[in-house]
Amino acid sequence: MTSFLELDPNDLGVQALFNVMTGSIVPRPIGWVSTVDRVGVLNLAPYSMFTAVCAKPPTIVFCPSYQPPDFKEKDTYKNIAYSGEFVINFVNDDTVKAMDATSADALPEVDEFKLAGVSPLPSKIMKPPRVAESPIAFECKLHELITIGLPSGGGHIVIGTVVYMHFAEGIYTDDNHIHFDKYRPIGGLVGHTYAHIYDLFGV
Numbered sequence: 001m002t003s004f005l006e007l008d009p010n011d012l013g014v015q016a017l018f019n020v021m022t023g024s025i026v027p028r029p030i031g032w033v034s035t036v037d038r039v040g041v042l043n044l045a046p047y048s049m050f051t052a053v054c055a056k057p058p059t060i061v062f063c064p065s066y067q068p069p070d071f072k073e074k075d076t077y078k079n080i081a082y083s084g085e086f087v088i089n090f091v092n093d094d095t096v097k098a099m100d101a102t103s104a105d106a107l108p109e110v111d112e113f114k115l116a117g118v119s120p121l122p123s124k125i126m127k128p129p130r131v132a133e134s135p136i137a138f139e140c141k142l143h144e145l146i147t148i149g150l151p152s153g154g155g156h157i158v159i160g161t162v163v164y165m166h167f168a169e170g171i172y173t174d175d176n177h178i179h180f181d182k183y184r185p186i187g188g189l190v191g192h193t194y195a196h197i198y199d200l201f202g203v
């Protein structure tokens with residue numbers, strides 16, 4: 001019989017908890033979030049605390065934590081709190097390196113599309129542009145912001161309603177499914193480690 005190591009999360013520090021959470025909850029999809037700040041600078045950053053909530057209205061969540069070491073708010077969070085608008089760009093084999101580059105703690109005045117060498121394409125409804133190289137993009141309107149915990153380890157839940165969807169040619173099938181072979185999504189594991197999603201099986 002397997003023996004188990006038992007842990008009370010109250011006994012762990014922030015970094016250990018982060019390692020346990022991100023190492024256990026895998027793979028996570030990555031929401032590559034584009035926003036615009038008050039003066040029009042484009043911002044782009046990956047968030048793997050990201051998932052779907054429900055289908056109708058189409059709703060997603062992602063979670064910007066506070067930024068160590070001084071626990072300031074991340075630019076993505078500030079821009080959404082101000083504007084209520086963002087785009088979730090999806091990541092595949094072709095865009096994983098550019099996505100990873102945008103996790104740098106860039107100053108707010110840095111255009112992270114330029115930093116990552118990707119092109120902004122105008123969105124249909126929302127002000128933030130989408131990433132032209134992304135296979136799928138969801139334009140989102142802020143539904144609600146929820147804060148969890150204290151800055152020293154806590155974060156926010158951003159709940160967004162999807163108001164418009166973009167699919168690169170060939171990815172959306174005639175029977176309303178997503179063609180995984182064309183999409184070639186990747187999963188986030190721990191830190192800067194990712195998984196290809198090639199070996200599909202049904203049970």
Ligand SMILES: Cc1cc2nc3c(=O)[nH]c(=O)nc-3n(C[C@H](O)[C@H](O)[C@H](O)COP(=O)(O)O)c2cc1C
Binds near residue numbers: 030043063065103106
């Ligand atoms: C693959 C990956 C996933 C990430 N997921 C998150 C996340 O879910 N929440 C978070 O707060 N930061 C996450 N980060 C770190 C942010 O991307 C990083 O702090 C970034 O600088 C934030 O940018 P911003 O200040 O422009 O929003 C992730 C980084 C990587 C590489």
